[in-house]
Amino acid sequence: MNQQNPAKGHPSQDLAAPDGQAGVPTHFTDPGHPEHQPRQSDLHPAANKRAERQVVLLFAVSVLGTIGFLVAYFAVPPGETVASMRQSNLLLGLGLFLGMFGIGAAVVHWAKSLMNSEEKAEDRHTLRSSDETRAAAVEMLREGAQDSAIGRRGVLKGAMVSALLLAPLTVVVPLVGNVGEDWDVSKFKSTMWRKGMKLTIDPSGRPIKASDLTIGSVFHVIPEGLEDTEHPLDEKAKAVVLLIRLDPRDLTEAEDRKGWSYDGIVAYSKICTHVGCPVALYEQQTHHLLCPCHQSTFDVADGAKVLFGPAKRPLPQLPIEVDDEGYLIAQSDFTEPVGPSFWERLK
CATH class of the missing domain: 1.20.58 (Methane Monooxygenase Hydroxylase; Chain G, domain 1)
Structure with missing residues (x-):
């Protein structure tokens, strides 16, 4: 049995191993703690x-x-x-x-x-420690x-x-x-959109004409007169809309919604139906709309139906039309509550 000098920190080695091969280590000495360096x-x-x-x-x-x-x-x-x-x-x-x-x-x-x-070092011991x-x-x-x-x-x-x-x-x-705050969820069932209200660009408030949009165009939209309301941020949080123009041939519309778009221009709530993040990442080639928070993906060409992710409902669609001057206007408010589901919703 040969041992190298423990003072140099080398392991002890058994040079006569069972298989007859020399130089194979069989055990090591405890090197101990390094020398303490005072602070x-x-x-x-x-x-x-x-x-x-x-x-x-x-x-x-x-x-x-x-x-x-x-x-x-x-x-x-x-x-x-x-x-x-x-x-x-x-x-x-x-x-x-x-x-x-x-x-x-x-x-x-x-x-x-x-x-x-x-x-400090402690020896391993059984799970149940002794009284000592x-x-x-x-x-x-x-x-x-x-x-x-x-x-x-x-x-x-x-x-x-x-x-x-x-x-x-x-x-x-x-x-x-926050205890005692207003928990009236009925406020989420409607927004400030009304029949004949113009769609305007966020945040400038400039009205939008149908001719302003080309195929693939995307506009972030707010209702006309938003800044004149008593609580503009609260109203905007519910009413903000994403306006997109597609080739009309790419649209798949339900029978009861065929009059909600105009020449390929569709308007959907910008509020994700999962937890309310702003949906704003649009892929023109696939017509997919992506929520950046949890990757819920909606198909703009097919009623903003959910393709992927945790969202359970399509984005609510805002019915639009064009007035005599060519400006895009709302036909009405959303026909369903915007944003995430809540406990008083029927669907």
Whole structure:
């Protein structure tokens, strides 16, 4: 039996293996843990104190982030314009990020810079531990608490408790704030589209003529006068439409919908019937309309029927026609609710 020098970290080898081949290793010595490298915080009290201040600062960042989230939630409501919604979401997102990031970074930095960093090994044991092992585990937990030095670091303990107590408010407050909101689902059964209302380009509001569309053209459409309504964003969320022109020979129309299009021009709700994402990716060659959120695919040439994905219903079609001046107008509102299904729908 020959062994190489364990001090050099080489395995012990049995050169007289059972099959007679020399040099085949049969077992290895335990190399042990690498030499412990002390950290600056282990060697210098000033570095240890500096690391503690950094952890406290990170917890303070979390506290300020949570407070900022609450201020933004109450003082900067979304409003009725895209700009105000963008500002509100930005401030809420920033506060939520700082609140969660501060806690996570503080805990990681605390563990890496202040707690015991020496590696330890434990022998494997049976699933049912003995009473002595359990007692040892309790002792190890006690040692871990001592390693964290939380009992001797009052400021750090206070910062951690404050951050942990405040952080859940970023979730609880919006949930409580939404209690009692309007749950009248009947509002989803109709939109602001009315007979004779012009189709206009989103967002400019310019009316569209049938001559503006060539085969393959796609327009994002809103009702005329949308900006003059009391809640334009709410109305737009329900009434937005995708207007597409196909070769009339490619259209497959049900008997009761043959008068809903005009010379190959069809209008469908832009709101996916799965969870309400904006459907806007149109493949001209296949006439497929794709939802980017969950890949529901609709056939524009055949009543916007579902070809693929989790959506269960075709996109509602807006009946259109042309007025005396050549402008595209609605014949009526949608004949069915737009968007995802809800509990009061019959189909």
